[in-house]
Amino acid sequence: MGLLKNRMKNDERAKRTAQSMLQHQEHIEVAARALKAIAHPLRLKMLCVLGGDELCVQGIVSAVGTSQSNISQHLAILRGKGVLRVRKEGNYVFYRIGDDRIMQLVGMMREVFCNPAAPF
Incomplete structure (x- = not known):
């Protein structure tokens, strides 16, 4: 019973967050730009x-296996959208x-879209 109650509480919180974003167009645009940056496979x-x-x-x-210039271009995009920080x-x-x-968002995307039982 506690699990169902917790899920309902999380669903309600998500609904309030979405409704709040609707009232702030700039939040929608910032989130969309960041998601678009993350959405590229590389x-x-x-x-x-x-x-x-x-x-x-x-x-x-070394870890990804493509050219340095390609990586640098993609890093600039992620940095420009506020996804990455540099030192x-x-x-x-x-x-x-x-x-x-x-990273929590990336993990959730994996759970939703990469689950063998997912209808996508």
Whole structure:
């Protein structure tokens, strides 16, 4: 019984959040831009590689397996949309996910869309 009650509480909270966003067009636009940035397969893979870590461009290139120029272009997009944060140390630039909730979002997308039982 507690599980059902908890789910109903979460559903109600999600509904209030969605209704609140409807009242703020700028919130909808910011969220849509960030989701569009995340939606590219290579950028999503890069987020998964970063996870809770901080990596330099070469570390991301090694993990993802594409060119440095390609990775740099995609990093610039994610950074520009506020998805990533950077830290410079000497000649190196280190990237990390800007908000831990982004990885929660990636995890939820996996649960919803990559579940073998999902109707998609």
